[in-house]
Amino acid sequence: MKRSRSIISRVVALHVVAIGVTSILMPLALYLLLDQVVNSLHRDALRSQANTIGSFLRPQRGGGVALDIPAELQPLYSVDYGLYAYAVLDQAGGVLFSSRDDGAALFPPAKLGDWIMRKRSTGSVLFGISVARTVGDRMYWIQVGQDLAHRDVIVDDIVNSFFPRVAWITFPILLVLFLFDILIFRRALDPVRAASMTAASIGPTRTDVRLPEQSLPAEIVPLVHAVNQALDRLEAGFRAQRDFTADMAHELRTPLSIMRARVDALEPGPARNALRADVIAMTRTVSQVLDIAELESFVVREDARADLQLVCAEAVAMMAPLAVDSAKTISLSGAEGSVWVRGHPEALFRAVRNLIENAIRHTPNGGAVDVEVSTDCVVRVLDDGPGVPESERESIFRRFWRRDRHDSSGRGLGLAIAARVAETHGGSITVDNRRGGGAAFTLRLQPAAVS
Numbered sequence: 431m432k433r434s435r436s437i438i439s440r441v442v443a444l445h446v447v448a449i450g451v452t453s454i455l456m457p458l459a460l461y462l463l464l465d466q467v468v469n470s471l472h473r474d475a476l477r478s479q480a481n482t483i484g485s486f487l488r489p490q491r492g493g494g495v496a497l498d499i500p501a502e503l504q505p506l507y508s509v510d511y512g513l514y515a516y517a518v519l520d521q522a523g524g525v526l527f528s529s530r531d532d533g534a535a536l537f538p539p540a541k542l543g544d545w546i547m548r549k550r551s552t553g554s555v556l557f558g559i560s561v562a563r564t565v566g567d568r569m570y571w572i573q574v575g576q577d578l579a580h581r582d583v584i585v586d587d588i589v590n591s592f593f594p595r596v597a598w599i600t601f602p603i604l605l606v607l608f609l610f611d612i613l614i615f616r617r618a619l620d621p622v623r624a625a626s627m628t629a630a631s632i633g634p635t636r637t638d639v640r641l642p643e644q645s646l647p648a649e650i651v652p653l654v655h656a657v658n659q660a661l662d663r664l665e666a667g668f669r670a671q672r673d674f675t676a677d678m679a680h681e682l683r684t685p686l687s688i689m690r691a692r693v694d695a696l697e698p699g700p701a702r703n704a705l706r707a708d709v710i711a712m713t714r715t716v717s718q719v720l721d722i723a724e725l726e727s728f729v730v731r732e733d734a735r736a737d738l739q740l741v742c743a744e745a746v747a748m749m750a751p752l753a754v755d756s757a758k759t760i761s762l763s764g765a766e767g768s769v770w771v772r773g774h775p776e777a778l779f780r781a782v783r784n785l786i787e788n789a790i791r792h793t794p795n796g797g798a799v800d801v802e803v804s805t806d807c808v809v810r811v812l813d814d815g816p817g818v819p820e821s822e823r824e825s826i827f828r829r830f831w832r833r834d835r836h837d838s839s840g841r842g843l844g845l846a847i848a849a850r851v852a853e854t855h856g857g858s859i860t861v862d863n864r865r866g867g868g869a870a871f872t873l874r875l876q877p878a879a880v881s
Contacts, residue, residue: 445611449604472576473545476514476559480574483516484563487570495565497527515556519571526570536573546575555579621645625654638665686713735878736778738769739803745782746801749790757795760786764803770878771807773855778875781851781859782809784844785871789813792869809873817863826861848873 488496497518499507507514507529517528517535525535536558537546548556558575625641632639640658643651690709696702746762753760771778782801789799792815802810818826827849848871852859857875864870 442612442615445608449608453604472557473559476557476574476576477561479514479516480559480561480563480572483518483572483574484561484565484570487518487563487565489566495526495568495570513576515558515575515577517573519573521569521571523571536575548575618647622647622650629657632661732772733879734772734774735770736773736775738771738773738778738807738809738875739765739767741775741778742782742801742803742809745779745786749783749786752787753790753799756790756793758790758793759798760790760801761798762801762803764801765805769803769805769807771855771875772878773875777851777854781848781873782811784848785809785811785873788844789815789869789871792816797868807875807877809875811871811873812864812868814868817867817869818861823861827859 483497483499486497486499488498490496495518506512507516509515509529509531512529515529515536517530518526519535520526523535525533528534528536530536536556537548537560545559546557548558555578556575557578558573560571560573563570563572621642625646628639628641640661641654643654643658646654686709690706690713693702693705693709696705743762746760750760786799786801789811790813793799793813794815797814799814800812802812804810827845849859852873852875855875857873859871859873861869861871
């Protein structure tokens, strides 16, 4: 049998079984208890009547006894309407006195001293007891019985009707209790659901988030505490990795600057030009690695504002010489006025610059790159390149991913930086192919809060 993974489902299922068993056992237990109490009261009443009959026995001078029942009590033992019947027997079992018409004993002499039930010929049930009583120097047996069908004997009726009535009352009560229990369980597990939502928000960019331990059930706190400790270790690992990357990039900048100065001092020629191009490519890679390291811990303030149109204009102006040197054109279109977005101007500039550089790299000579800025906080960078296959549209935003590993023109960091900037700003970046050919990169951002 497959078990449910939901704690509430398991508890509810077990609770349904418990309620079903309880709804049967509780009325049954109450019935047995009530039956025991009723029988005890019934027997105490019969024993009391036997003692009362015994108190009316009077010893006689010539031996024997006489029964003197007061007139006001005689209707209690009458044959037709009496609640009780009696018989007084000697030690040999002979009947001395009896309330029966035939003067016989109520029960067989063999049953003396026991609780007895005897079914009459009329169909009614006679329930009684035999009690020993000493009068003078002789012992007598006093039998007292009660017809259970008598109109004043309602005890057995109560017992017989108790079980079905209590069963019908118990089930609705338990059902209401069950519904309340579901609400209680859901309320008790609300902190667990809140902790789950918090856990879902934890990622490489939010390693500082921890699960709350204060309001959780005591049974789950050790697990949550262990998870938080694991997150502490992971955050320390991420921080060490980021620090190492940033430190290494910083350390490489100075040797690269020295190397470039020495290369520039060489005699002009093919070797010098090749070395210079390699140093420039290495310097750019180091700068991108530094950008990645900085963006790992970069946080955009809620009140940060940037003019997206101005950011794109500056990026286009900066990249225009590169496009011209590559025999390509670049243009800025769309919104002419300010487009205010929530964001950091420098970080957004890096993202747009990397998108433009990627477009220039993949656009053939004579092609065009267009940067469109719309008033709904969206930037589109369009190129005339080969486009991006659908199978690669997610991979290209990963770090160091390159379609052609033998292509040394890029290191696969520019698009990763743009994607990271979009993520830190609560935006997104996607790529599609244009109908006429080429790729269209779309950067969506959030509008700036109204001040």
